[in-house]
Amino acid sequence: MKKKAREKSKKITAATELALSSQLTVLGNHEAVIEGCRDIEEYDDGKIKFSLGNLSISFCGKDLMIKNFGDGSAVICGEIADISFC
Amino acid sequence: MIIIEFLRYIIGFVKFKSFGGFSERFLNLCNSEDIPLWNIKNQNGEITAFTSVNGYKRIRKISKNTGMTTRIVKKNGIRFWLSKNKVRSGLAVGAVAMVLIMATLSQFVWRIEVIGNVNTDEEEILSAFEEYGVKIGAKTDSLGLKKITADALTLLPSVSWASVNKKGSVLCIEVREKREIPEMYDASVPTNVVASEDGLIISSDVLQGTEEVKVGSAVRKGDLLISGVITHRDGGEELLHADGFVRAETKDKFEISTKSLDLYSLERIEKRTDIFFFGVVIPTGAKPQGDILGDSASFLKSGDTLLPVGVVRKTGLKFSEDGDYSSDYLNLICNFKCAEHVKNLTETAEVKNTKISRSEIGHNTLYEASSICEKNIAELQEIYIEKTNDIA
Numbered sequence: 001m002k003k004k005a006r007e008k009s010k011k012i013t014a015a016t017e018l019a020l021s022s023q024l025t026v027l028g029n030h031e032a033v034i035e036g037c038r039d040i041e042e043y044d045d046g047k048i049k050f051s052l053g054n055l056s057i058s059f060c061g062k063d064l065m066i067k068n069f070g071d072g073s074a075v076i077c078g079e080i081a082d083i084s085f086c
Numbered sequence: 087m088i089i090i091e092f093l094r095y096i097i098g099f100v101k102f103k104s105f106g107g108f109s110e111r112f113l114n115l116c117n118s119e120d121i122p123l124w125n126i127k128n129q130n131g132e133i134t135a136f137t138s139v140n141g142y143k144r145i146r147k148i149s150k151n152t153g154m155t156t157r158i159v160k161k162n163g164i165r166f167w168l169s170k171n172k173v174r175s176g177l178a179v180g181a182v183a184m185v186l187i188m189a190t191l192s193q194f195v196w197r198i199e200v201i202g203n204v205n206t207d208e209e210e211i212l213s214a215f216e217e218y219g220v221k222i223g224a225k226t227d228s229l230g231l232k233k234i235t236a237d238a239l240t241l242l243p244s245v246s247w248a249s250v251n252k253k254g255s256v257l258c259i260e261v262r263e264k265r266e267i268p269e270m271y272d273a274s275v276p277t278n279v280v281a282s283e284d285g286l287i288i289s290s291d292v293l294q295g296t297e298e299v300k301v302g303s304a305v306r307k308g309d310l311l312i313s314g315v316i317t318h319r320d321g322g323e324e325l326l327h328a329d330g331f332v333r334a335e336t337k338d339k340f341e342i343s344t345k346s347l348d349l350y351s352l353e354r355i356e357k358r359t360d361i362f363f364f365g366v367v368i369p370t371g372a373k374p375q376g377d378i379l380g381d382s383a384s385f386l387k388s389g390d391t392l393l394p395v396g397v398v399r400k401t402g403l404k405f406s407e408d409g410d411y412s413s414d415y416l417n418l419i420c421n422f423k424c425a426e427h428v429k430n431l432t433e434t435a436e437v438k439n440t441k442i443s444r445s446e447i448g449h450n451t452l453y454e455a456s457s458i459c460e461k462n463i464a465e466l467q468e469i470y471i472e473k474t475n476d477i478a
Contacts, residue, residue, distance in 0.1 A: 044131075069124075
């Protein structure tokens, strides 16, 4: 009985982790879609940094623009030169 | 994406700029307040972005809290366009009115075309269809074209097939005419060929029967030219359908005197121009008196297309019988009548020469046109057979 409950709880934990984890889709060097981002930490001419909970992701490049921002997702357009996690 | 942009344009959206505070905090608060933002750009600390009208109303509070100053750059969408062009409401009313007028007028027949007719007059075809409601200004939807076509064909004996096709507001009546079937004679009926008038035989071409006159002989009207009775060697007789062409030189005489002329002088011309609008003729005055000449109409044109709007002119001619005519005028009319007679003669005969002579009898002048013609004088005459039951 206990074994079954433990297995069930393991499954739920895995599903939650999957739901909470962020996803990044990059289309060439001109567009990137992030799902699961919370806040903008930094935003200037050549850099955009998003908070993903424990992690942060930053995009460096030229003419960067947030095409869409809301519902925990963002679409970044422009000439993306570098993507880094910290 | 196009649908989203279209919806945004319908609802209305605002391009704004924010500067002077914490831009990241400003964007995060907008996100947490569910304010839609798109196309966000940050240049030298100044944020430029788009948002909905309702979103912009809620942004003011956030920008105050974050120390940003927000300004509208551009308002987009139908609601802003309408409010901007409020003064020009007449244009919008005009555009709507035009659409309504076009939609209404497109339900009516603007023009009727007739194609395929060679010998049948276009007016005759149009008037036959008009009897059943096909005319300029008629409502296209209410016309039962199949039934109308069948009914109109009964009024057009020279037309074998017709079809009415609708091309927008234009009705196209396509017709096929009947082919004239050559008149078939009954070869079983025995006939003679007789002279239709006096003349001198020039040539004789017998198709069937016995030739009774020679070339060069003179014949009178009713004389036998080709006989339909053949006598065999045994004395027996056979009746045939005689036929042939007998060409003869004939004389034609036409007389007219100045006294016999029926002349009328034109006393008055009355004209009226009516307005024609979609099949409705709006009179502009009293009906012209006297003999009415045929209507003449002119319509407005758009390119090569005639519009069902124009004017119809009616002309009335009033004549009087007592006219004082000069002798020159009367002589001219007599000469003209003689010439007209000779012209009509050429339709049935070959006119070799014509001589017009003039003679004075008191106050009356007599004109005489004598013509020598060549024509076929052969005329079929049925041989009457009396049937009896007596056997000799």
